[in-house]
Amino acid sequence: xxxxxxxxxxxxxxxxxxxxxxxxxxxxxxxxxxxxxxxxxxxxxxxxxxxxxxxxxxxxxxxxxxxxxxxxxxxxxxxxxxxxxxxxxxxxxxxxxxxxxxxxxxxxxxxxxxxxxxxxxxxxxxxxxxxxxxxxxxxxxxxx
Amino acid sequence: xxxxxxxxxxxxxxxxxxxxxxxxxxxxxxxxxxxxxxxxxxxxxxxxxxxxxxxxxxxxxxxxxxxxxxxxxxxxxxxxxxxxxxxxxxxxxxxxxxxxxxxxxxxxxxxxxxxxxxxxxxxxxxxxxxxxxxxxxxxxxxxx
Numbered sequence: 001x002x003x004x005x006x007x008x009x010x011x012x013x014x015x016x017x018x019x020x021x022x023x024x025x026x027x028x029x030x031x032x033x034x035x036x037x038x039x040x041x042x043x044x045x046x047x048x049x050x051x052x053x054x055x056x057x058x059x060x061x062x063x064x065x066x067x068x069x070x071x072x073x074x075x076x077x078x079x080x081x082x083x084x085x086x087x088x089x090x091x092x093x094x095x096x097x098x099x100x101x102x103x104x105x106x107x108x109x110x111x112x113x114x115x116x117x118x119x120x121x122x123x124x125x126x127x128x129x130x131x132x133x134x135x136x137x138x139x140x141x142x143x144x
Numbered sequence: 145x146x147x148x149x150x151x152x153x154x155x156x157x158x159x160x161x162x163x164x165x166x167x168x169x170x171x172x173x174x175x176x177x178x179x180x181x182x183x184x185x186x187x188x189x190x191x192x193x194x195x196x197x198x199x200x201x202x203x204x205x206x207x208x209x210x211x212x213x214x215x216x217x218x219x220x221x222x223x224x225x226x227x228x229x230x231x232x233x234x235x236x237x238x239x240x241x242x243x244x245x246x247x248x249x250x251x252x253x254x255x256x257x258x259x260x261x262x263x264x265x266x267x268x269x270x271x272x273x274x275x276x277x278x279x280x281x282x283x284x285x286x287x288x
Contacts, residue, residue, distance in 0.1 A: 049225055051213040062206050069195040081193055084228035088244060088252035100232060108232035112254045 005045040009092040012041060019129050020140035022064040024057055025095075027140065029129055032117035034106070036076045036099035036128055040064055047093045050085055065095060067139055068132075072099045075131040082110065149189040153236040156185060163273050164284035168204040169239075171212065171284065173273055176261035178250070180220045180243040180272055184208055191237045194229055208283075209239060215279040216243045219272075226254065 008026065016028035016039060024044075030037035042061055047053055053061065069081055078099035085095045098111055106114035133140060152170065160172035160183060168188075174181035186205055191197055197205065213225055222243035229239045242255055250258035277284060 049213065049217075050227065051210045051217075058206060058210065059203065062202060066195045066202065069193065073193075073195075080230075080232050082228070082230045082232070083194065084226070084230070084254075086224075086226045086228070086254055088224050088226070088254075110228075110230055110232075110254055110256045 003044050006043045007045075008041060009090050009094075011090045012039065012092065012094060017125065017129070018143035019132055020136070021143045022060075022067070022139060022141075024060040025064050026143055027064075027068065027132070027136075028094075029125065029132075030117075031119065033120040033124060034115060034118055035101075035104055035111060036072060036078070037111070038068060038072065038097045038132070040068060040095045040097065042093055044093075048087060048091050049093065050095075052093070061095070064139075065097065067136060068097050071132055071135040072097060074135055075128075079107075084110075086112070147188050150187045151189075152185060153234050153238075155234045156183065156236065156238060161269065161273070162287035163276055164280070165287045166204075166208040166211070166283060166285075168201055169208050170287055171208075171276070171280075172238075173269065173276075174261075175263065177264040177268060178259060178262055179245075179248055179255060180216060180222070181255070182212060182216065182241045182276070184212060184239045184241065186237055188237075192231060192235050193237065194239075196237070205239070209241065211280060211283055212241050212276075215276055216241060218279055219275040223251075228254075230256070 016030050019027040019029050025040040025042045028039040050058060072081060076099040079102050080100045082098040082100050100107060160174050163171040163173050169184040169186045172183040194202060216225060220243040223246050224244045226242040226244050244251060
């Protein structure tokens with residue numbers, strides 16, 4: 001399923017750390033510690049919209065989104081998931097999956113543009129990554 | 145595929161007009177004329193997250209989302225689609241599909257909470273509805 005011409009958009013690379021690779025998508029964790037904020041990026045070059053993916057890739061993206069959604073619910077027990085493919089600024093197709101809480105700094109608004117990002121401290125980032133990797137198990141391979 | 149216990153959430157009913165029913169989802173047009181802004185609502189009672197749907201319903205929602213996405217591209221030629229399942233305020237699962245332009249009033253930010261909604265005037269709302277109905281054809285039945 002690899003597309004050798006794909007590479008992660010520099011803006012996404014700068015704002016996240018890799019968690020691993022599903023069969024289709026790279027899983028990223030946002031550097032913003034305000035929320036457990038993950039992003040799925042299908043490893044397909046030149047794709048901007050979900051409907052630009054092949055039907056098989058669309059179905060695989062759905063499967064990976066559901067696996068990730070359940071892992072976020074189990075790992076972080078949020079009030080609500082926010083799932084969004086926006087891409088007005090970064091043209092490479094990417095799908096946000098954000099665990100939201102009634103006491104998070106943007107609630108109930110969407111997270112974009114609300115409060116400044118804050119850095120992870122200590123072991124907090126690795127704890128979130130480890131929780132996701134453990135739950136996703138064999139569905140996730142090392143990103144490379 | 146009908147779920148007799150489902151009814152549209154009053155907040156969604158107040159903020160939109162119905163365009164029609166796909167096999168699974170009701171298609172709504174937002175009353176905010178700032179954007180061609182549509183919403184898919186699976187007609188399933190008690191569902192808040194996409195992963196709460198059965199696998200068959202998830203796949204049907206994906207098919208309807210892709211049909212709607214292509215219709216929005218053809219009807220309105222936007223710069224970008226924004227697709228999002230948020231639901232922090234309205235707990236009934238609903239998926240926004242918004243046609244975005246570089247000269248729309250919120251660009252490049254997401255639309256939520258940016259500028260006040262404006263009413264449709266004259267025949268503009270019906271023109272958007274008719275364009276979608278014509279493109280979606282037999283996939284869409286009258287909502288009731």
